Amino acid sequence: MPVRPSQPPKRRLNQAYRQLALKQPPCTDIKSKVRHQLISPSKDATQHTWGFHTWLDVGCLPATFPSRPDRPYDSNVWRWLTDSRAHRRPPGRPPIPPPSWMGQNSFLTYICCTPIFSKVNRRNQVIVRTAKELREAEELKLRSAMRVPPLDTRGSILPPENFKK
Numbered sequence: 001m002p003v004r005p006s007q008p009p010k011r012r013l014n015q016a017y018r019q020l021a022l023k024q025p026p027c028t029d030i031k032s033k034v035r036h037q038l039i040s041p042s043k044d045a046t047q048h049t050w051g052f053h054t055w056l057d058v059g060c061l062p063a064t065f066p067s068r069p070d071r072p073y074d075s076n077v078w079r080w081l082t083d084s085r086a087h088r089r090p091p092g093r094p095p096i097p098p099p100s101w102m103g104q105n106s107f108l109t110y111i112c113c114t115p116i117f118s119k120v121n122r123r124n125q126v127i128v129r130t131a132k133e134l135r136e137a138e139e140l141k142l143r144s145a146m147r148v149p150p151l152d153t154r155g156s157i158l159p160p161e162n163f164k165k
Contacts, residue, residue: 052155053151053155056148060145107130108127108130108131108134111123111126111127111130112127
């Protein structure tokens with residue numbers, strides 16, 4: 001009597017594994033929503049409010065500083081509520097400094113007006129390099145500002161004037 005193997009032939013087994021590997025996973029709700037978004041993205045597109053555009057425009061303006069800065073924050077105030085001797089102790093941390101208002105005072109002004117270099121040639125090199133870096137930074141800032149595309153009232157990007165479908 002011939003012996004029957006308990007396992008199926010390898011050929012059939014490899015074919016079953018291949019079919020399982022090639023079989024697509026079932027469609028779920030998430031997949032159907034993603035496919036719907038790919039087909040018609042404009043129906044559920046995010047609507048930007050005017051407040052959002054105003055926020056973007058205000059972000060490009062220079063920072064505003066108060067004419068009189070606030071008193072430095074003292075974290076000991078909370079200690080005074082529980083410990084009657086806390087006012088005699090030094091502050092817990094150094095106070096938070098007020099915001100910087102440099103104006104015309106910059107690193108370039110400091111280098112030009114302060115005698116920190118012994119050689120005039122070296123001083124001129126540093127001044128030229130610093131001025132070049134400031135020009136490059138200003139150019140990069142302008143390039144970044146130019147990359148902001150024009151938007152319509154709904155917040156969609158407007159096509160160029162000579163654009164044809």
